[in-house]
Amino acid sequence: MCRAVRLIAIFVAAGVLTEAVASAQTLDELIVKNLEAKGGLETLRATTTVKMTGRFKTEGVEMPMTTWAKRPNQWRREADVPPPPMMTPRPGEKPQRQKMVTASDGTTAWTMMGSMPPQTLSGPQADAMKNNAEFESLFVDYQQKGYSIALVGKETIQGKPVYHLRVTRKNAPGQDFYLDADTGLETRIVIDDVDPAGGSVHVETELSDYRKVQGRMVPFRTRQSMRQPDGTRTAEMSLEAIEFNLPLEDSMFRIPSGK
Numbered sequence: 001m002c003r004a005v006r007l008i009a010i011f012v013a014a015g016v017l018t019e020a021v022a023s024a025q026t027l028d029e030l031i032v033k034n035l036e037a038k039g040g041l042e043t044l045r046a047t048t049t050v051k052m053t054g055r056f057k058t059e060g061v062e063m064p065m066t067t068w069a070k071r072p073n074q075w076r077r078e079a080d081v082p083p084p085p086m087m088t089p090r091p092g093e094k095p096q097r098q099k100m101v102t103a104s105d106g107t108t109a110w111t112m113m114g115s116m117p118p119q120t121l122s123g124p125q126a127d128a129m130k131n132n133a134e135f136e137s138l139f140v141d142y143q144q145k146g147y148s149i150a151l152v153g154k155e156t157i158q159g160k161p162v163y164h165l166r167v168t169r170k171n172a173p174g175q176d177f178y179l180d181a182d183t184g185l186e187t188r189i190v191i192d193d194v195d196p197a198g199g200s201v202h203v204e205t206e207l208s209d210y211r212k213v214q215g216r217m218v219p220f221r222t223r224q225s226m227r228q229p230d231g232t233r234t235a236e237m238s239l240e241a242i243e244f245n246l247p248l249e250d251s252m253f254r255i256p257s258g259k
Contacts, residue, residue, distance in 0.1 A: 033184035058235035076103035
């Protein structure tokens with residue numbers, strides 16, 4: 001009788017172990033699932049440009065924002081920035097917003113506010129801009145790009161199972177990606193970096209409200225928290241429209257000359 005019980009226990013344990021192994025996901029399987037969920041490699045590789053229009057909100061200030069990106073690493077963002085609190089408009093006048101541009105042509109990162117001359121960026125600011133300008137997902141052809149990705153394990157975020165992947169790139173801070181166990185899509189991205197002043201900064205980005213646009217799954221809502229020694233700042237981005245493969249001239253990403 002005891003022997004029979006032990007045999008049953010062995011078979012049950014073997015069955016549980018087999019089920020656990022079968023349900024486990026390898027790194028390659030997770031990356032394939034992620035890229036397929038976003039539309040598939042063929043669609044992603046055929047994407048040459050993207051334009052995103054939406055609203056950005058931080059510290060109680062909301063502003064319209066448009067972002068353009070072009071393969072392989074060109075990026076431009078425009079935002080209508082409200083005037084600072086000390087600039088009170090005259091009676092009967094509306095507060096004058098200014099257009100703030102930040103961009104990179106893949107080599108030079110720059111910024112411009114209103115009618116002021118453009119300024120080139122250097123150091124951590126330029127590095128962050130160039131990293132943001134990487135057009136396609138880090139997971140696309142990551143080995144050929146020289147990136148290293150490790151599967152840390154399966155975890156839980158807000159009651160939902162996720163897979164934790166750690167990405168290491170040369171001359172760039174590491175990133176932790178958390179992929180929804182069901183959809184394979186990113187729900188959170190974490191990065192520990194250095195801010196322009198040389199201090200440490202911990203950035204967590206939450207991605208949600210995924211929608212299908214021209215065969216691609218896109219997060220229409222992004223919430224970012226940035227923790228620095230002097231406190232934590234939060235920002236939210238909500239998309240209103242996104243368009244792919246529009247014709248974009250390279251000149252719009254270059255720093256203006258003659259200003």
